[in-house]
Amino acid sequence: MFSKARLKLTAWYLVIIMSVSLLFSAVIYRSVDIELSRIERRQQVRIERFRQELFRLPDFPDMFVEVPVTEIRRRLIAALTFINSGILIISGGAGFFLAGRTLKPIEDMVNEQNRFIADASHEFRTPLTSLKSQTEVSLRDKKLTLSQAKEMLASNLEEADNLQAISDRLLELAQIEKPNYFVFKAVDIKSAVNSALSKVRPLAKQKSITVASQIKSRIMEGDGKSLTEMLVIFLDNAIKYSRENTSVNLTGKISGQSQVLVISDQGSGISKEDLPHIFERFYRGDKSRSASGYGLGLSIAKKIIDAHHGTVEVASKKNQGTTFTVRLPLKQSVSFI
Template sequence: MFQSARVKLTAWYLLIIMLISIFFSAVIYNVLTHEFNRILRIEQLKRQGLPFGDDILRHGIRIIPPHPEVIQNAKERLLAILGIVNLGIFGFSGIAGYFLAGRTLRPIKEMVDEQNRFITDASHELRTPITSIKTETEVNLRDRKISKDVKKIMKSNLEDINNLQTLSDNLIRLTQYQRSNGNIVLVETSLKKIADKACKKVANLAKHKKITMNNKIQNCTIVGDRQSLLEAFVIFLDNAIKYSPKNTSVMLDSKINNYSVVVNIKDEGIGIDKKEIPHIFERFYRVDKSRTKTSVEGFGLGLSIAKQIIDKHNGKISVESGVGKGTTFSVQLPKR
């Protein structure tokens, strides 16, 4: 992430410096060209027999008027010199800009790294007490002496504990994928097998909502990390099912070209407002509940994790949606 930002910042530095350099080069060239042309006009007047003479005498020294070819050669040399100077400025500015961009982004990178370390450490520290509370609650729920009201409260508490555990696990995975390597191991793998396995993982949820899964993914070999890609597709399918009404369908299909494969996950759900689409991959972002009739559990981390996974595979995600028109997530992945 920061390497990409560093390159972009260097490009902006370089663009600004080169615009200034080219502007001043153009000014210098125009001024000197104007002077050359003025000298040529004076020479032409002299040759026409006007009171300039064939040569000019200054302080006892005869100065022979320049020939037009000499002036033209001087212009060409000036243009070449300015071009070389600008190329030198371009090279030096690129190196210096890259260095300065790194220095500029370093404090931000250190702050983000510290934040990610805190999130990871805090999530790990929470795992032990959460697991302990969950175990004790599950044991107490098996006690027949507990009244129904107490059991009801404990079941509610257990749901909240499970949500906290999910949040903790998601935060750890998100910070892992945000690292430079992201724990990604790239190997040749079958896209169809990953899609089939992802559909099986969400089959119970789809069955509960009476949603039909149409998997039309073509057999294709890609280079990727099986486990992380499986997690990403499960997230997309899970979202498609959760935000779809009952008795609808979710479709998966693929388009293969020479260099990449595009996987489309299309649902018939509530859709997303166009103003919300640029933000759906942000951490903890949830679509405005007032615009939806469906109450969906979650913390808004799933799509953030999915995007990090696809980014680590040098892929792209695009979204087409509208309120009440369903949503299509298109995932483009490079082939082997």
């Protein structure tokens, strides 16, 4: 699809460039031709006057005047043809290159949307298939007891909760990508951290994991709600993939004009093969498949960081743990209310 679009865009580039080039060539040729005609007429007038003054002067052949002018016209046409041919070749190559550069972001966006739709369909299909199969089995079972029916309904309710969780994450991801979603204002980073800690501590308590925080109060520009959500995602992941009776640490410091947040755990780590893909939608490494989740959390966190013009780095060792380092500017480049 994009190959044809690239060729069409290149053709339009050529049409526009060559139209301008031929128009300028026509103007140049017309201007030079008018000037040559004027020179030719002046020469003819001078020769006629010269003949009248010298009656015995033999007639000058017409080619004495016309040949040089005709030669100049022919050379001008040849030069303009050569120049336009060169422009056609160069602009064709340049147009093809620029068309590719122009369409590349659109192609990437369309490919990402296609992958997103395919992955979302797959994630929805799994719980839907489970719901359908369990219901069909129960309907065919003529000896289904009340306890078995309740067990089946409880399982279906769990799958329905999974579907709702996926749809909520997808809606959140769609909202984040809207241009006016984030409202930047003065935020105390410690307040955002405390809000995030209060949300993840119940999960940490279930696994006997200690969540330690060393964050000083600091005012920065940002969207408080989304910053809390970002921290919840990182802390939730750290707790999920950490072994029991371990610790998760959250520290912060000021580096230049940036607030640095470091989240480290003592979990199973991330393989080198998975590291480049962890922020992709629905991506889950081999270790991640044993834990609950849908591969959307880190993608949302990355969107929040990007919206704050920040960066995130990941360092991980297998069976030793993972460290996320988030850098957020204290002041945004855009004005806020």
